[in-house]
Amino acid sequence: SPNDLKDVEDYVQGHYAAPNDELYGLAKGKNVIYIHLESFQQFLIDYKLTDENGQEHEVTPFINSLYHNNSTFSFDNFFHQVKAGKTSDAETLLENSLFGLNQGSLFTQLGGKNTFQAAPDILKQEAGYSSAAFHGNSGNFWNRTETYKRFGYDHFFDASYYDVNEDNSFQYGLHDKPFFEQSIQYLEHLQQPFYSKFIAVSNHYPYSEFKNDEAGFPMAATNDETINGYFATANYLDKAVEEFFNYLKASGLYENSMIVMYGDHYGISTSRNPDLAPLLGQSKETWSNFDNAQMQRVPYMIHLPGQDKGGINHTYGGEVDSLPTLLHLLGIDSSKYIQLGQDLLSPENDQLVAFRSGDYMTPDYTYYGGSLYDNSTGLVIPTPDASLQAKADEWKQAVNEQLSTSDNVNNGDLLRFYTASGLEPIDPADFDYKNALQ
Ligand code: GP9
Ligand code: MN
Secondary structure (H helix, E strand, O other): OOOHHHHHHHHHHHHOOOOOOOOOOOOOOOEEEEEEEOOOOHHHOOOEEEOOOOOEEEOOHHHHHHHOOOOEEEEOOEEOOOOOOHHHHHHHHHHHOOOOOOOOOHHHHHOOOOOOOOHHHHHHHHHOOEEEEEEOOOOOHHHHHHHHHHHOOOEEEOHHHOOOOOOOEEOOEEOHHHHHHHHHHHHOOOOOOEEEEEEOOOOOOOOOOOOOOOOOOOOOOOOOHHHHHHHHHHHHHHHHHHHHHHHHHHHOOHHHEEEEEEEOOOOOOHHHHHHHHHHHOOOOOOOOHHHHHHOOEOOEEEEOOOOOOOEEEOOOEEHHHHHHHHHHHOOOOOOOOOOOOOOOOOOOOOOOEEOOOOOEEOOOEEEEOOEEEEOOOOEEOOOOOHHHHHHHHHHHHHHHHHHHHHHHHHHOOHHHHOOOOOOOOOOHHHOOHHHOOO
């Protein structure tokens, strides 16, 4: 009911982190280009795979160069917060600053009926942005077509807009190089400024597509085929992203754009991590749940050509924090929206990262699978002293509150009652993705 909204608004007000004055509006009026790095974990950044002759191969040289560039706000303590909705949960988090559901996918269950106040809609109504999503798979996957209408996407270029054939695709759709290459003709027609996202998908489990790639990136040599192929598909993604940047530069779009790259979730599941451990300089035998929690880091990089205020930021945060961060860089006040994250560039950021399971992470402690760990040692703290226990209780409560607020908003479809943002309601019937260019 509308009354339930009151608690949500109180939470949002109490949790709001005011922007960093120096950075507010730094990207005002820029195009926004999201590049979705499928299943891409932070450990790939700067990683070098050693082949059987002892030679090292940098897996993602292009993405690494962006990561280390002062035009990029890079984060090394950024965590995914998805559950069963995987990619679609990441989309929910990044574009709404709300969590996915505790069971199943929000896109599938509520994407076709709820009211949202998502990034494309906010930017359209506040700053005249057009918007488009690009993905070389069927629009029905994760119920995207219906959900995107309610997010306010003007255009959705799904597989029907691409030449997808046996040679250039796999079970999840078009491969990344042809995907970016064929996207350009559509991107060129968008009215600027635009908000866009490109969901690249080649680096998706089972990582078996580039084993015999002509580029010949080596396989890892563990007992697990999934791990072995992961580096070569990540390398392919890196090259595809580089080609896309070259296009953006050649077309002149680059200078007018803010390019945001994120890993949506882990690519190597927890059960496989012990086999990965030796490649990370750790031992299979001592691998623990603490290590599993650290592996949930994914890249988050905001590349803003022509400025040098970036660098590697160590703030602890997660996908829910992306939208307020982005809006503030674009010079848009996020405080009037129901967003549950905090600007990662704000000095007021709490640095408490909720996992969807209710576990959490702070700069000093990890709570995972029911145990509290000291981040500096990686060891369990069996009996925290009274002051630490009090803090841990507070963190747990704050995490539960963030997650339950999200569930209340989503399950109660509460945004349909929320008028204080001043956004006009969306009518999904206004959107027809079959005629995307009209
Ligand atoms: C396919 C892709 C699937 O459209 O988005 O990703 P997943 O959710 O399986 O990571
Ligand atoms: Mn995914």
